[in-house]
Amino acid sequence: MINVQQIVNATTDSDLKRIGEKIIARERINFDEGVMLFEKGSLSYLGALANWVREQMHGSKTYFNRNFHIEPTNVCVFSCAFCAYSRLYAHREEGWELSIEQMLDKVKKYDGKPITEVHIVGGVHPKMNLDFFAELLQKIKAHRPDLHVKAFTAVEFDYMFRKAKLTVEEGMKKLKAAGLDSLPGGGAEIFHPEIRQQICADKVDADGWLLIHKTAHQLGMHSNATLLYGHIEKYWHRIDHMERLRNLQDETHGFNTFIPLKFRNKDNDMSHVPETSVVEDMKMYAVSRLYMDNFPHLKAYWPMLGRQNSQLTLSFGVNDLDGTIDDSTKIYSMAGSEEQSPTLSTAQLVSLIKQVRREPVERDTLYNEIKNYKDTDIAEMEVNPLYN
Numbered sequence: 232m233i234n235v236q237q238i239v240n241a242t243t244d245s246d247l248k249r250i251g252e253k254i255i256a257r258e259r260i261n262f263d264e265g266v267m268l269f270e271k272g273s274l275s276y277l278g279a280l281a282n283w284v285r286e287q288m289h290g291s292k293t294y295f296n297r298n299f300h301i302e303p304t305n306v307c308v309f310s311c312a313f314c315a316y317s318r319l320y321a322h323r324e325e326g327w328e329l330s331i332e333q334m335l336d337k338v339k340k341y342d343g344k345p346i347t348e349v350h351i352v353g354g355v356h357p358k359m360n361l362d363f364f365a366e367l368l369q370k371i372k373a374h375r376p377d378l379h380v381k382a383f384t385a386v387e388f389d390y391m392f393r394k395a396k397l398t399v400e401e402g403m404k405k406l407k408a409a410g411l412d413s414l415p416g417g418g419a420e421i422f423h424p425e426i427r428q429q430i431c432a433d434k435v436d437a438d439g440w441l442l443i444h445k446t447a448h449q450l451g452m453h454s455n456a457t458l459l460y461g462h463i464e465k466y467w468h469r470i471d472h473m474e475r476l477r478n479l480q481d482e483t484h485g486f487n488t489f490i491p492l493k494f495r496n497k498d499n500d501m502s503h504v505p506e507t508s509v510v511e512d513m514k515m516y517a518v519s520r521l522y523m524d525n526f527p528h529l530k531a532y533w534p535m536l537g538r539q540n541s542q543l544t545l546s547f548g549v550n551d552l553d554g555t556i557d558d559s560t561k562i563y564s565m566a567g568s569e570e571q572s573p574t575l576s577t578a579q580l581v582s583l584i585k586q587v588r589r590e591p592v593e594r595d596t597l598y599n600e601i602k603n604y605k606d607t608d609i610a611e612m613e614v615n616p617l618y619n
């Protein structure tokens with residue numbers, strides 16, 4: 232079998248060869264090298280390198296969790312051009328606005344079930360303020376203290392804190408005290424103002440996003456980070472985005488997972504922009520694995536990519552597939568994803584991972600291992616209500 236060193240040795244392009252050598256030596260690649268990988272790297276070359284890094288870091292382990300989402304509302308004060316989900320306040324009758332009781336009922340639906348995480352994000356509603364969400368967190372925790380609450384994007388925090396006239400630190404401390412455990416990675420899109428101005432001009436900018444995550448890290452919470460790719464950005468905008476995240480991670484080490492998010496073009500203001508091919512998707516994952524050397528995990532969010540393409544990512548650097556979801560999010564289905572009702576049972580997720588000869592490991596939000604399913608029989612799982 233040819234190993235990665237031989238693949239690098241056989242490369243005729245001197246730039247790609249040098250970058251490959253750095254990667255095998257576990258040296259950090261720089262901005263220009265990141266861009267070059269996108270511009271010149273073949274799918275097979277990037278895949279070989281990214282898979283090598285993935286296996287150095289995690290072997291064959293592929294993580295998932297048992298989770299569900301709550302989307303309090305899709306009414307939003309912002310108008311992001313790529314969004315198919317939100318409705319302006321003036322048109323709120325077309326959307327939904329959940330009360331605290333309705334959201335608690337969603338949590339109670341999982342009583343007695345081995346769910347470990349609730350993920351809460353949604354539109355930025357002008358009337359759902361910091362006190363409203365603090366009360367929601369308190370009530371969720373009072374009902375189920377062991378449930379990890381990963382909630383609100385930096386965009387949502389920024390709006391809540393500004394309205395409450397609190398600093399980021401004051402606001403974050405308040406929500407942490409109410410029960411917030413960690414932060415999801417949304418709202419990052421593309422940091423560079425040249426693109427951000429065109430796709431989501433009115434929401435928090437790069438520095439604001441990064442400050443919110445930095446503050447959360449300093450208060451002892453972990454978070455994730457996303458990047459919305461495949462629309463009007465150039466490769467260097469992606470690397471600029473990753474560079475800013477990599478720099479903050481050097482400082483805080485608070486990020487767990489990097490999650491590239493694919494632009495889907497149904498029913499939004501950018502529907503004329505074509506979607507990327509699966510080859511471009513896999514290159515995005517591979518370059519992410521190679522560039523984000525200080526991010527422990529790389530996630531393919533399966534409700535966005537579909538099941539088969541998610542399996543493919545596991546050969547391009549990805550070591551996490553997100554969770555069971557239980558048909559509790561509409562963000563990507565409304566933007567045209569193949570997964571119109573995203574739900575996978577634990578048995579299905581395990582089987583998906585085993586089909587591509589990887590080792591399924593159930594994790595909690597912070598990547599503590601709950602169960603390794605390497606030797607678990609799928610047929611037995613399918614008849615066991617614990618896994619369905």
Ligand code: MET
Binds near residue numbers: 314352354386417418
């Ligand atoms: N409101 C969030 C944001 O822009 C996204 C989640 S809802 C589509 O960050």
